[in-house]
Amino acid sequence: MIDIHCHILPGVDDGAKDMDMAVAMARIAVDDGIRTIVATPHLGNYWKVYADIVRTKAALLQAELDRLGIDLRIRCGNELVLENAAFVEETLRNERCCFLGDNSAFLLLEEPWAGFSPDTWDVLETLRARGTTAVLAHPERHAFFREEPSLLDRMIETGVVWTQVSVDSLLGNNGPDAKAFAARLVDRGQVHTLATDAHNVARKPILALGFDAVAARAGAAAADAIRERMAAI
Template sequence: MIDIHCHILPGVDDGAIDMAMAVGMARLAHEDGIRTIVATPHFNSVFLVESGTVRAKVSELQAELDRLNIPLAILPGNELRLERPQFIYEALKEKRFCYLADNPGYVLMEQSWEGYNEETPDVVERLRAQGTTVILPHPERHIFFRQQPELLEELLGIGVWTQVSVDSLIGNNGAEAEAFALSLVDQGQAHTLATDAHNLRRKPNLSLGYKLVEERAGADAAKQIRDRMELIVASSIYK
């Protein structure tokens, strides 16, 4: 399995605090059946983890996993936050963030927790114009998408993919997030699954997500999600 959203890099954001925790998360991920993780530290106004740091930390963690004979591939990425359009445009021009698996076809871009940015469709269209698909992490956790589902429908209509978090599907993020996440699965609008793991408690648990998708939507739906994940990492220069 491939996890496209995981805060496993040590000491850069609110994820793994050190190498020991990162290795512990890697062991849990491998036990769960995950074989590739796209490391996605935050790129926002609080944790501005830039591409150079991401790639250096990925190399450092990969070397440690190889030394310990943990067969897990770590690829670079970021979780961008749409603080404002200009924040994204400037970072895009200066190449300050990593696309998912360094594949310019896909970027993970979240909304602010304070509220929906009404200029999101404009940013999405600008990225689409350069051939980049925006993947929206954990929409089920944002109250504005739950209260105004038409906002999400508009984004889906212009090509945005969703990334539903396993913790939401199994109820760890509250009943409302669980219900919305399950509805996305039922409607075929859960385009990708990820763990959004941050530590040994908020851990890699991707197999639970696929099991639930298969139970609710069937094996074909789960396979379509797996195929999308493969597309994301297929062009990685690190493979």
């Protein structure tokens, strides 16, 4: 399995605090059946983990995993905060963020916690022009999507947005509201990808239970469709 959203890089944001924690997270992931993690540190106004830092830290972590014989590949990514259109455009223009995967086909994008960004629609047009699909981080955790689901419907209808639902939300670890909205997304076929959004060994990198939850609720084909999209990424 591939985890496309994980804060495993040591000492760069609110994820793994040091190399020991990152290695401990890697062991949990491997035990769960994860073989590739796209490391996605925050990149926004608060945490500014730019691509050069991601690449340096990912190489350090990979070297340590290889030294310890842990069968896990670390890839470079970012969780880009949609602070505003200018921020996203400048970051893309200057190639300061990592996409998910080898090319620029998919970008992990997070709405601000303070509220839905009115610049969202402009940013999606920018991404469309660049041939990039936004993978929207954990919409089920944002109150404004739960209160106004049509916002998310409209984003998906643009055709350049896939959702990323967090396994912890499906399992109820992000509270009853996030759990209920995640279930609603499963029922409506609006869970395009799953990820762990792991930050440490408590918010840990486990994916298998998420696929089980989707399969139990919507059938094995629904879980397989998610696997196929993630393989495409």
